[in-house]
Amino acid sequence: MGKAISPSPAAAGLGLHNFSSFAFSACPVNFLPLDVPECLPAFTDREFRDALGQFATGVTVVTACDAQGRPAGMTVSSFNSVSLTPPLVLWSLARSAGNFAAYAQCRHYAIHVLAVDQKQLALQFSQRGIDRFAGVHWAPNAHGVPLLSGALAVFECQARSRYDEGDHVIMVGEVQACRHSMQAAPLLYHRGAMRGE
Numbered sequence: 001m002g003k004a005i006s007p008s009p010a011a012a013g014l015g016l017h018n019f020s021s022f023a024f025s026a027c028p029v030n031f032l033p034l035d036v037p038e039c040l041p042a043f044t045d046r047e048f049r050d051a052l053g054q055f056a057t058g059v060t061v062v063t064a065c066d067a068q069g070r071p072a073g074m075t076v077s078s079f080n081s082v083s084l085t086p087p088l089v090l091w092s093l094a095r096s097a098g099n100f101a102a103y104a105q106c107r108h109y110a111i112h113v114l115a116v117d118q119k120q121l122a123l124q125f126s127q128r129g130i131d132r133f134a135g136v137h138w139a140p141n142a143h144g145v146p147l148l149s150g151a152l153a154v155f156e157c158q159a160r161s162r163y164d165e166g167d168h169v170i171m172v173g174e175v176q177a178c179r180h181s182m183q184a185a186p187l188l189y190h191r192g193a194m195r196g197e
């Protein structure tokens with residue numbers, strides 16, 4: 001059963017409704033109340049997915065190698081920036097992902113922001129039961145992480161932290177190298193479809 005939601009004393013005391021003043025004040029890192037009440041959503045999974053689908057994102061492929069040194073890669077749209085100093089990024093990994101073990105143990109991975117002409121690559125790296133690297137031009141970096149050709153931007157990361165949340169794990173990476181190109185438009189993901197300009 002869901003419980004009634006009331007702001008915790010910690011949240012009320014911080015005046016979380018006034019985010020701007022909160023954001024610029026000296027704040028403790030662990031300000032979020034840990035006793036967040038459980039509540040039942042008043043919407044269906046479909047409604048939640050459709051609402052999330054209104055948020056347009058780019059498309060990335062995240063690569064790593066598994067414990068046996070074999071290349072792993074998957075299409076990911078949950079990429080985002082976290083911090084400039086130090087340079088941190090995040091993405092969310094589904095617990096159900098076939099490559100889950102590879103990402104859960106790897107120390108390094110690379111995030112490739114795809115260009116508009118890389119839709120086929122995005123589809124290939126989201127398919128089950130195929131060799132996702134078949135026909136793909138790539139070379140390993142110093143850590144054995146596959147680096148794909150033709151991306152708009154590449155972030156080579158050291159795995160910094162992982163946070164269990166729901167049916168995903170939030171992966172935070174510290175960027176050790178990055179580069180980009182201004183030569184093409186990005187591949188976009190919106191309402192469940194990939195599109196370009």
Ligand SMILES: Cc1cc2nc3c(=O)[nH]c(=O)nc-3n(C[C@H](O)[C@H](O)[C@H](O)COP(=O)(O)O)c2cc1C
Binds near residue numbers: 077079091189
């Ligand atoms: C556009 C797009 C974005 C995706 N974003 C994510 C994501 O952010 N996190 C994730 O775990 N899976 C994401 N996926 C799903 C994976 O790419 C992959 O399809 C899924 O894990 C099923 O394959 P697997 O079970 O072999 O891993 C996305 C798929 C597509 C097509």
